[in-house]
Amino acid sequence: MHRTMGYPLLCICRRGMGSMYNVLLADDERLDLDGLKRLIPWQQLNLQVASAVNSGFAALEYLREHEVDILVTDVRMPRMSGLELARTALQLYPHLKIVFISGFEDFHYAKSALEMGASNYILKPMDNQEFIRTMQAVAGELDGVRARKSKDATFAQSLPYFRNELMRDWLEGRLDPVQLDVQMKELDMGCCSGPYAVAIIEIDDISWKLNAYRQDERIAMIKRQLDYLYVYCQPLAIGLPCRLSSHRIGIVASGSVDRSIFVDMLRLVQEQFLLTVTVGLGGPAAAAEGVAAAYEQAEQALSAKMLCGKGRLLTPSDIHVETAAEARDMDAILANLFQAAVDYELIKVDDCLTELFRFGARLGSKMTVYNFSIHIMTKLNTHLGELNEDLYSMLGLEYTNLEVLYQFETIGDIHAWFRRKLFEVSEMIYMKKQRKSRRLITEVVQYIDQRLGQDLTLRDVADHFFFSPNHLGFLFREEMGESFSDFAIRRRLETAKTYLEDPKLKIYEVAKLAGYQNIAYFSRQFKSLYGMTPGEYRNAKSC
Known part of the structure; x- marks a missing residue:
């Protein structure tokens, strides 16, 4: 032979x-x-x-x-x-x-x-x-x-993320109509002509109603409800519903969408879940470039939830201009109040509370003042959740028993109670910050190391740990001395070096295992850090 x-x-x-x-x-x-x-x-x-x-x-x-x-x-x-x-x-x-x-x-x-x-x-x-x-x-x-199959599989896995980011970019006004049309076709999402409406669906009370459950149970309950909302909204959406956060979904719908559909959804959610949802509706927008303005209208409508009530459909026409402005002002003051408490600036805490209770003084009934106070508690707890803290635990209160607020006879008494409690919270945060950042960042690093082969972003990690991306990024740099992005790149390339020592793995397989889908980009970053390409490194190690 x-x-x-x-x-x-x-x-x-x-x-x-x-x-x-x-x-x-x-x-x-x-x-x-x-x-x-x-x-x-x-x-x-x-x-x-x-x-x-x-x-x-x-x-x-x-x-x-x-x-x-x-x-x-x-x-x-x-x-x-x-x-x-x-x-x-x-x-x-x-x-x-x-x-x-x-x-x-x-x-x-x-x-x-x-x-x-x-x-x-x-x-x-x-x-x-x-x-x-x-x-x-x-x-x-x-x-x-x-x-090619690996590339196709990777693209298929990433497709939901790409589609979600496209919808987010459209809602937030980062795409012109030509880019939108091209990318919609590339991602096989379809489109249609205007007019358009925008709806934001927000799960209510996640900052306190689920406190009796373990963290994994809370995450599972919110995810199940968010998944239900996503599926419900799919037939209404142009493109796809967009996951805006861990408790919000945004959709672009036809401008002629029947509002009764959202009313039915509110009823079904109330029947099936512990948490209600509130819908902010904006529009109509005549053309695709007007969707960002409709999105802003929907956000403004939703921001008035405190004054208009939750578990309902809110539209710009339902809200008085001064009511919406007051709600936005209060949200801004609450954000400043939270930041002052975190920074241990007690004088600023007192100033922000005084501004807030000027609004409260104009409210007409004791029940309205009570609801106003509950809203402040809820918002502050949401802000504290970004630091992985719980306001009710810090104050020794039960979320199901807030009659402590209702027992006060005057709004001045409530104001004074809030001042004492927030001073306590501010001091506790200050003391915890001295020892907490290191433990948190250690957990973040472990989380990153376990997912180096995935397309992991700061937003993904922040959502997992219930932090805002900006705040977690700040804490990470403070503790590690480098940005999240630089750390993730360095960690991935260190992992790639280990894989390169296995001669059975191809370079593109190493890149994928290290979290890179583009081998050229992987090679550039590898050479930038180590002064040689992955192939040159492998050859040097095999000699």
């Missing part, structure tokens, strides 16, 4: 492969079959002989039970020829690679082999080097197929 028995191993340059490709050998000449099995360096070619049989029928029987990547078959075998075997095998596995071996230099056989897409047609007596080159080429084709 073999005309050339020796071959230089240096000619076999297939390092860093993934899992081996399976090869089925079929030849009625037992000596030739044995020679193929023993004298070809299959492992160095990243191939393995799955089975070797001496008839077409035996090969077909094996193929019906096992999938292989490459079929190497003699053309002329008794009862079932290699050509007949190949035709049937291709019906079972259309992407099967086939290499024919024949002792007959017959144009008819060669033509038939090429017509069915054979990778090569090799004549006996066979030259080992020619066979090795053929198998290298076939394995290279399979590598390409594998790389």
